[in-house]
Structure formats: structure tokens, C-alpha cells
Amino acid sequence: MRYGSPVATDPERVLGDLTAVAARVRRNLEAEISESMAESPAEELPAGQISRFAQEERARVLEAGVSGLEKLADHRADEIDEDEYFGVEAIVLLEGRPAILVQGRDFAPQEGDWSVLDAGRDAIRESIARVGRVELTGHDSLDWVGTAFQVGPETVMTNRHVAVEFTRAEGSGWTFRQGVSARVDPGEELPAASASPAAGPPPYEVTGVVGIHPDVDMALLRVAPSADVPLPTPPAVAADAPADVPGRPVYVIGYPAWDGRRNEPESMRRIFMDVYNVKRLQPGTATEFTPGALVMGHDCSTLGGNSGSPVFDLSDHRVLGLHFGGRYGQGNVAVPLWELVDDPLLARAEVNWV
Secondary structure (H helix, E strand, C coil): CCCCCCCCCCHHHHHCCHHHHHHHHHHHHHHHHHCCHHHCCHHHCCCCCCCHHHHHHHHHHHHHHHHHHHHHHCCCHHHCCHHHHHHHHHHHHHHHCCCEEEECCEECCCCHHHHHHHHCHHHHHHHHHCEEEEEEECCCCCCEEEEEEEEECCEEEECHHHHCCCEEEECCEEEECCCCEEEEECCCCCCCCCCCCCCCCCCEEEEEEEEECCCCCCEEEEEECCCCCCCCCCCCECCCCCCCCCCCEEEEEECCCCCCCCCCHHHHHHHHCCCCCCCEEEEEEEEEECCCCCCEEECCCCCHHHCCCEEEECCCCCEEEEEEEEECCCEEEEEEHHHHCCCHHHHHCCCCEC
């Protein structure tokens, strides 16, 4: 089978029991229909203000995917048509590698394999609080540019290709581009339709550049807390390699954005339901790692705005990697941070190695 996913996926590997997943998706679709969504005002639709068209399109895609999964489970892959192929892909991403909306600094309970996220909810909520969107003022074309996360008491980490949008080399260091300033906003969630907007954590200003790494896609930035709220303590960053990296459950937190240059636009529109630029929790697995290569693979469902996102270990919630990119239909890549435990730039950033 060939798929049109933002990441490489395989339904049997990701979903396991295809018959059980098909039955669960069918039950959920029937429950949605029974709620008479067509009569609900837009502000009461699930996942915020999603258009009626997008919701109907999602149902159509998932119905085709259920049919495709049932044929796969019955060893009739040769009978699957194009719509069913696409629907199977949508289910793989929505069920097996979901991009879960963060609302109220929390996330909805999950079904299937990712119900394990509920057991780590408290720790994941702490992880969520330490990730923010990099927002710009004074830039000629961008109002935000990627994701950053705390690694030290007053330091955040992001990608080099994020930081160069608002910094420039000067002498032996880096400084801000003239007229451009940056801040990190740990909010920027899709508001929950059923609740009053809650005051989120305040953004914090980027005050300087600790350094841009010469070998990997990494930048370290100095930040300052707001006058009223101190910065939270930084998360633990893995100082050593976890056992058995390939296949290890992980999760990414970040801000997936419309990324039509590298992903098939129709696929993104249907799977992400036209909701972009807001905070999401994106679970998956680590896929590969070669010691010394400074690259770790993972299959979380990320898009362009995830540049600079942390990759957390689901077992102990240490930060394993810095996400820096992906390739259509193949998967995603991150910098394995434990490989840089003795790096002098990360020492200057006072990274919280554990």
C-alpha cells in the first residue's frame, strides 16, 4: 500500500488489531451522528469552531477508512479503492499517531493504545507548560515562526532555522535583527467551546542568544520572565541514552502549521480538520538511532510549525530530542540530546541534565 501521510505509517504495525480499531471508529462515528451535529451551532462543535463541511468530510473519510481496514483485516488489500486507502491513512494518524488538541493546558482522554497517556497526565501537563510558540514583532512577513521549550533556568531551545528568522551573526556571536523582537508564548491553544476562556501563562521575552550550534539544527536563547510570574522549572533533559530507542513510546508538543510545501494539502486539511497554529500533543514512537550520527527518527504526526519541538520519553518524561524536520512519506528526525551532554554550548545554557 502507498500512503499520503505527513509521516511514514503502516496500519498493521501502528494499529495492531485492525478489526477492533475499525469497530471502535465505527462506534464513534455512529455516536457523533446520533448527537445531531447538523443542528448544533458552530461554536458547540467538537475541537472548537470547526466548519460543518470539515466535520462532514471527516466522517466521510473515516467511513471509507473503516471499510478499508475491514478489507485489510480480511486479507483483501487488492480490493481497496483510492478513497479507502486515504481513509485508512486518516485512521492511522487519528487513532495511531494523533495530533491531540491541548485545551486549558490539558488534553482529552484517549482511546485505544494511547489511553496510556492518561496514566501520565500530570507529568504531561508539566511538559505542556514548558513549551511555547516563538512569536515575532517587527518581522516583515511572519508573526510566529516555530516552537521552543525550556532547557535551563532562563534558557529555551529551538532550531537554528527558527532563530535565524530574527537573529543574525555579529562578530563571534549572534544578535537580533534590527527592529525585530521575539517572545515565547506557552499558551496559544484552541479555546474550548464549552468553557469560559481561562487565563493562560504569560509569554516571556527572548532577551538574547546564548548560541547557535555549529553542527546540528539547534539554537539556545536567553529568556526573561514576566514581572508577575516566574518561569517554571525546566524539564529534565536525558543525560544518557534510553534503552532500546527504536520502538520507544515518545510524544512531541508543539504548534503544527499548514505545510503545503512538503505535505499533500488535501491530506492535511482532512486529517487536521483545518485547525493549525495551535498547541497539540503528538504521540508516537522513536524509529531509529545510530550512535554518533546526531539523528534520532520518530513517527509522531508533525508539521512545519513543530520546528523546535521537544521529543519526550513517555516512560519518564525526560526530553530525549529536539525535533528539526521531516520528509513526506518517510518520517521525522530529531537531535538526540544525550549525545551532546558534554557540549560547551549546552553547558553555557545550564541545561537541566538528568
